[in-house]
Amino acid sequence: MxxxxxxxxxxxxxxxxxxxxxxxxxxxxxxxxxxxxxxxxxxxxxxxxxxxxxxxxxxxxxxxxxxxxxxxxxxxxxxxxxxxxxxxxxxxxxxxxxxxxxxxxxxxxxxxxxxxxxxxxxxxxxxxxTPLLDPHGVTEAAPQVPDFALEDSVRLAHTEHMVLPFSLGNYLSQLERNHLGARVVFAARIDHVGPFFASCTSHEFAIALTEVADALAEVIACPELLMAYDGNGTFLCITSQDSMPSWPEIEKSLTKVLQQSGAVYDDGRPMKITVSVGGPMPPNASRTKRVRKTFDRALDRIDRRQKLKLQEEAAERATQRMLKGLTV
Structure with missing residues (x-):
């Protein structure tokens, strides 16, 4: 070597x-x-x-x-x-x-x-x-499905604060106990990522992931922010407790930034990307089990957050149908 x-x-x-x-x-x-x-x-x-x-x-x-x-x-x-x-x-x-x-x-x-x-x-x-996705790469001449699975971890070119998952784990595993309280971990995930992924080429999915990574960096606005793409439209993030914005407002801020991003499919159609954010939490205290337990908890929180949003969306649709029925 x-x-x-x-x-x-x-x-x-x-x-x-x-x-x-x-x-x-x-x-x-x-x-x-x-x-x-x-x-x-x-x-x-x-x-x-x-x-x-x-x-x-x-x-x-x-x-x-x-x-x-x-x-x-x-x-x-x-x-x-x-x-x-x-x-x-x-x-x-x-x-x-x-x-x-x-x-x-x-x-x-x-x-x-x-x-x-x-x-x-x-x-x-x-x-x-691991596939390397480049949003600035040449657009495919003919639409092609991604040559990787939704659950696969991929590398993103031209993104700030992005590291490989094993690098994020290395960083987290070696944090001294007296630094744990100053750090928070959370997960962010593209909403309805399954249908969205199915509608994208590799190049288009690269654009979407890059837009989300850039939006997270803009909203968190912390030089020490570290992110890793974990597959399934999910980003695992670690940042300073002091720099973390108010959790309930993060999703709104991300939505605003993504709406202004101007991301489009290769045929010019605008992309409608929304993101859910799980509640931030401190890393697990156990050095030997810290990485797996911390990331599992972050993924569990984003799962619960998205389930809640689906329930809220279903309730909103039911309300709209009821109101429409009353006006007929």
Missing amino acids: RILAVDDDHFIRELLPLVFAEAGIPSIDIAASGSEALEMIREAPKLYEFLLLDIMMPEMDGIELCQRVRRIPGYRDTPILMLTAKTDIASIEQAFAAGANDYVTKPFDVKEIANRVHVAQRLFQSAQA
Whole structure:
């Protein structure tokens, strides 16, 4: 595996080759700065398969470096592991939003680094098989049904704050207990997503998902917001408790933004996209079970929210029929 590690600390640069050698990875390349790393990436005869970036570096920090690397052809999905101080929670969130997949805190041990590298390699291979949807791609000459299932997780090009589901899980699983109270998790889902998906081509569904992701980012308006698309028109979201708007108002705000988006089908028809939002909640306290339990609760809340909306819509239709009958 071709690995590039970047750290301005001379001691860390000497330590990392020993750490990786003990983990069974005998050779890695080392850079002392972001600019040096970018030069090495551009001049490398082959793509690097794993990047290890220190967050706190002078001139160009690891977050900016991560953003720049993601723009380089061939590095959209390369696993990126961040090195960070234990209390640097805001920078960790910004790093994930910039495209990082995982992080370890200093001081770190050999087994932890080795495990993260091997896990990242397996997940990278899995991510490569996940469809990449591009709303700016060429419109299909003839309408085609999506070449993926509604329940499939997909990757979205050109979206801010979006990470892969396993990256969101990595972030959530490693949050320190004293940071849990400052974070909230919630799910958002496209209403009537089954019929809507059936009416779309791959390109049109990419447009819809991107519009929802952009609307969530606009309404939440928090630099630390992280989102992952979980399939079934559902976005799992984590953000700061302080930045979270009032829950009952989020759906109204999303509806307004989506109505103004101007999203259309490939034949020019306007898309009518509405979204339900489940009640936000703090992450589960158990580190070992946090990810599954937290996401399951978020999905349960969005299920209940949409069932309630369906009941309200049915009651509204019944009322309209009754009123119409009285006027006849």
